[in-house]
Amino acid sequence: xQKVTQAxxxxxxxxxxxxxxxxxxxxxxxxxxLFWYKQPPSGELVFLIRRNSFDEQNExxxxxxxxxxxxxxxxxxxxxxxxxxxxxxxxCALRIDTGRRALTFGSxxxxxxxx
Amino acid sequence: xxxxxxxxxxxxxxxxxxxTLECSQTMGHDKMYWYQQDPGMELHLIHYSYGxxxxxxxxxxxxxxxxxxxxxHFPLTLESARPSHTSQYLCASSGERETSYExxxxxxxxxxxx
Numbered sequence: 764x765q766k767v768t769q770a771x772x773x774x775x776x777x778x779x780x781x782x783x784x785x786x787x788x789x790x791x792x793x794x795x796x797l798f799w800y801k802q803p804p805s806g807e808l809v810f811l812i813r814r815n816s817f818d819e820q821n822e823x824x825x826x827x828x829x830x831x832x833x834x835x836x837x838x839x840x841x842x843x844x845x846x847x848x849x850x851x852x853x854x855c856a857l858r859i860d861t862g863r864r865a866l867t868f869g870s871x872x873x874x875x876x877x878x
Numbered sequence: 879x880x881x882x883x884x885x886x887x888x889x890x891x892x893x894x895x896x897x898t899l900e901c902s903q904t905m906g907h908d909k910m911y912w913y914q915q916d917p918g919m920e921l922h923l924i925h926y927s928y929g930x931x932x933x934x935x936x937x938x939x940x941x942x943x944x945x946x947x948x949x950x951h952f953p954l955t956l957e958s959a960r961p962s963h964t965s966q967y968l969c970a971s972s973g974e975r976e977t978s979y980e981x982x983x984x985x986x987x988x989x990x991x992x
Contacts, residue, residue, distance in 0.1 A: 796980075798980060807985040
């Protein structure tokens with residue numbers, strides 16, 4: 764069975780601070796995909812990034828960066844110079860490449876960015 | 879941009895009523911999913927479908943039912959709503975190609991049963 768753990772329930776930072784959201788996953792499958800989604804107060808889930816298990820290259824997209832480390836089963840997400848608009852709940856998710864291919868979600872981290 | 883739609887966005891209904899939450903996508907995706915999101919934020923899979931005439935129950939037991947008569951349409955029905963069904967319901971779809979492995983989500987239906 765798969766499991767995703769987001770140990771940080773809520774994080775509060777002041778605008779322009781950097782913040783890292785942690786994600787640890789468990790799976791016995793060798794091929795899997797990791798995702799981050801953002802859920803703003805409006806409620807929809809917005810896809811941010813997907814990483815394949817065979818590609819450990821870190822990725823940067825503007826103020827967002829992701830650090831994937833198979834050795835520690837972690838897929839952490841860093842927001843540089845946070846902004847008020849970054850306030851949302853962020854979910855890490857895992858999907859294996861067999862069966863129903865549904866997402867297993869972490870419990871989410873609520874990020875509050877204060878002005 | 880994902881083309882997946884859910885209606886209604888918000889629904890307040892009395893106990894015992896039958897309701898259907900609509901979900902449709904225009905991306906031609908074979909796989910579709912329903913997730914239930916508790917007020918405490920966790921999302922749980924309640925139904926999924928591999929394609930037309932294929933439906934399966936997910937991890938979280940649900941009294942709802944689903945149908946998949948057309949590729950683009952995946953409605954969820956509650957025969958008799960109860961206050962315990964109050965939640966947000968999110969529909970998603972995904973394709974088979976490498977470029978479409980991510981699941982795209984609809985805007986959700988926030989259901990309140992009084």
